[in-house]
Each structure stands twice: as C-alpha cells, then as structure tokens.
Amino acid sequence: MKTPxxxxxxxxxxxxxxRAFLAAGHPTxxxxxxxxxxxxxxxxxxxxxxxxxxAAAASPLVVVCLLVDATVRTALDGLDLTGRTVVxxxxxxxxxxxxxxxxxxxxxxxxxxxxxxxxPPMIGTPGAFIFYSGPQxxxxxxxxxxxxxARPAYVGTDPGLAALYDIALLSGMYGLFGGAQHxxxxxxxxxxxxADFTQQFLLPWLTAMLTSIPNxxxxxxxxxxxxxxxxxxxxxxxYENLVTTAQKQGVDxxxxxxxxxxLRRAVAAGHEDEGxxxxxxxxxxxx
Ligand SMILES: NC(=O)c1ccc[n+]([C@@H]2O[C@H](COP(=O)([O-])OP(=O)(O)OC[C@H]3O[C@@H](n4cnc5c(N)ncnc54)[C@H](OP(=O)(O)O)[C@@H]3O)[C@@H](O)[C@H]2O)c1
Numbered sequence: 001m002k003t004p005x006x007x008x009x010x011x012x013x014x015x016x017x018x019r020a021f022l023a024a025g026h027p028t029x030x031x032x033x034x035x036x037x038x039x040x041x042x043x044x045x046x047x048x049x050x051x052x053x054x055a056a057a058a059s060p061l062v063v064v065c066l067l068v069d070a071t072v073r074t075a076l077d078g079l080d081l082t083g084r085t086v087v088x089x090x091x092x093x094x095x096x097x098x099x100x101x102x103x104x105x106x107x108x109x110x111x112x113x114x115x116x117x118x119x120p121p122m123i124g125t126p127g128a129f130i131f132y133s134g135p136q137x138x139x140x141x142x143x144x145x146x147x148x149x150a151r152p153a154y155v156g157t158d159p160g161l162a163a164l165y166d167i168a169l170l171s172g173m174y175g176l177f178g179g180a181q182h183x184x185x186x187x188x189x190x191x192x193x194x195a196d197f198t199q200q201f202l203l204p205w206l207t208a209m210l211t212s213i214p215n216x217x218x219x220x221x222x223x224x225x226x227x228x229x230x231x232x233x234x235x236x237x238x239y240e241n242l243v244t245t246a247q248k249q250g251v252d253x254x255x256x257x258x259x260x261x262x263l264r265r266a267v268a269a270g271h272e273d274e275g276x277x278x279x280x281x282x283x284x285x286x287x
Contacts, residue, residue: 002025002027002145003026003060003142003144004026004028004058004061005026005028005029005061005062005145006028006029006030006049006063007029007063007065008055008063008066008075009064009065009066009067009075009090010032011032011067012120013065013089013116013120013123014030015041016121016123016124017089018041018046019040019123020123020124020148021149023044023124028041028045028047029046029047029055029059030047030048030055031050031051031052031055033075053079056076056081056084059084060083060084060085061084061085061087061142062085062086062087063087064086064088064089065089065090065116068090069092069096069100072100073100073103076103077103079107080108081108081109082107082108082109083108083109084108084109084110085109085110085111085141086110086112087111087112088112088113089116089130091115091163092113093160093163093167094160094163094167095160096163097133097160098158098159098160101113101134110134111134111135111159112132112139112142112162113134113161114130114131114132114133114162115130115131115163115165115166115167116150116166117130117169123150124148128150129151129152130146130152130153131155131162132152132155132162133154133155133156133157133159133161133163134159135157136154136157139152176206179206179255183202184197184198185246185251185252189249189250189251216275216280217277219275219277220280230275231275232267233272233273236267239259239260240260242260243260262279262282263279266278266279266282
C-alpha cells in the first residue's frame with residue numbers, strides 16, 4: 001500500500017503533481033479553492049475533498065502547491081494538522097518558508113519546504129528536480145513518495161534553504177532569458193529572422209559562454225580573484241557600445257544598464273584587472 005497523499009491546489013503545477021501520485025499508485029485526495037478544476041483527475045482515481053480541512057484529514061502526507069505564500073496562509077491557517085507532514089511546494093522567500101515552518105509546528109505538523117525546478121509537463125520525468133529543506137528524518141521518511149514527482153535534492157535542515165536554492169536558480173534563469181530577449185530585440189529590430197539567428201548563433205554562443213561559470217564559481221570558493229584574459233576595464237569600456245547600439249536600434253536598454261553600472265563600479269573600486277567573478281563580491285555588498 002503506497003502512502004495516501006493529499007494535494008492542495010489544482011493549478012497547472014498541483015494538477016501535474018496529483019497526476020504523478022495517481023500514476024504511481026498513491027491514494028490521492030485533492031482540493032482546490034474553485035471546485036471541479038482538472039476534471040481529468042477524477043478518471044485517474046482522485047478523491048475530491050470539499051474543504052481544505054477534509055483534504056488534510058484524509059492523508060498523512062499533505063502536499064501544498066498554491067499561488068503564493070499568502071494563499072498558503074489562507075488555505076492552512078486554522079486547520080488541525082496534528083500528525084500530518086506538510087510539504088509546501090509553493091514558491092516562497094526563505095523568510096516566508098521559515099515562518100510557515102513555525103506556524104505549522106504550532107498546528108502539530110511536521111514540515112518540509114520545497115522548490116520545484118520544473119514546468120508542469122516535466123513532473124515525473126528525469127529532467128525534473130525539487131529542492132527540499134527541513135528535518136532530515138522527515139524527508140527520509142517521505143522520500144519514496146516524493147521521488148514520484150521529481151528527483152529530490154535535500155539541501156539542509158533550515159526550512160528556508162530550499163527557497164534560497166530555488167530563488168538562486170530562478171534568478172540565474174531570468175538573467176539568461178533577459179539577455180536572450182535583448183539579443184532578439186536587437187536582431188528583429190533589423191528585420192533579421194529570430195529563429196535562424198537563434199539556432200545558428202545565439203544558442204552556440206550562450207552555450208560556449210556558460211562554460212566560464214564553473215571557473216567563476218571556483219574562484220569564489222578558493223580565491224584569489226583572477227587576473228583575467230577578459231579584464232573588467234576592457235569589458236566596461238566595450239559595454240558602452242551595447243547600450244548605445246540598443247538606443248540607436250530603438251531597443252529599450254533597461255535590461256542591460258544595471259550590468260554596465262556594476263562594471264563601472266568595479267573598475268572604480270580597483271578591480272580593473274580582474275574577471276567577472278569580482279562582480280559577485282560587489283553584488284553581495286549592495287544589500
Ligand atoms: N507552473 C510552473 O511552471 C511552475 C514551476 C515551478 C513552480 N511553480 C510554483 O507552483 C505554484 C503553483 O503554480 P501553478 O502553475 O499551479 O499556478 P496556477 O496554475 O496559477 O494555480 C494557482 C493555484 O493557486 C490557487 N489559489 C490562488 N489564490 C488562492 C487563494 N486565495 N486561496 C486558495 N487557493 C488559491 C488556485 O486556485 P483557483 O483554481 O481557485 O484559482 C490554483 O489552485 C506557484 O507557487 C508557482 O510559483 C510553478
């Protein structure tokens with residue numbers, strides 16, 4: 001008998017999670033604020049609960065996947081969660097996750113926080129992984145059920161850690177997408193077809209540049225900061241042309257300008273002979 005599970009929230013992601021549990025043979029109870037969402041789950045054997053309280057009472061393992069932290073509070077506050085393990089996969093900040101852990105401890109629940117590194121169609125496939133943080137024994141106890149969703153990556157007992165890892169990866173992703181979007185805006189401003197440019201040049205270039213990230217990380221871990229082939233003085237000087245070209249092409253440079261300012265600040269602070277890893281230190285002193 002597989003562990004009975006409850007899924008709170010049947011948005012795009014909650015529905016994918018419920019489908020994966022059902023496919024693996026877990027008795028699965030579902031609840032959603034708006035009733036009747038994702039009717040295909042009924043044919044797969046899901047049990048619908050009328051209220052979040054009924055849903056939480058139905059299973060020892062309660063997986064929450066709602067829009068934002070405030071939604072989680074609305075759905076869970078006041079519920080008796082004695083003896084339940086709540087796994088919250090809703091996107092949150094580390095502070096929100098720690099506060100949820102405290103509230104749920106008061107409600108009698110064990111708590112794991114999670115960050116999903118996948119889009120819904122990836123759930124249950126090898127490319128998906130999910131960060132978890134919270135008590136390790138609780139994680140180990142529920143690992144077999146959680147493995148059904150995605151490869152679990154346990155990152156520590158502090159409940160805020162999964163959110164920190166999650167937000168770090170999303171931040172990297174949006175930086176990458178922002179760069180690609182700006183490149184495509186420049187190219188299409190000259191009526192060059194985007195798809196060919198992407199396949200022939202953008203993807204190979206970004207892929208080649210990604211290989212410099214592990215070197216940057218090694219320098220951060222081990223020091224000293226390098227004297228680089230591509231030093232910051234040269235990069236800062238050339239960066240002016242990125243902004244000027246955007247303006248001349250009628251492209252909004254707002255995704256580019258913060259990096260230009262950071263490069264100028266690095267040079268002014270005496271990092272002109274160093275490489276891009278020096279910028280990480282400057283970012284850390286900005287908060
Ligand atoms: N989709 C992705 O690619 C993806 C990837 C990784 C992580 N995530 C995270 O997974 C979580 C869910 O995302 P999703 O894609 O499933 O979002 P979604 O499709 O927009 O679904 C949002 C869910 O939250 C519920 N909800 C919103 N406000 C509520 C409230 N006040 N009270 C109760 N329930 C409420 C909705 O219920 P109703 O049906 O009643 O509106 C629905 O079940 C988010 O935290 C998201 O950041 C998503």
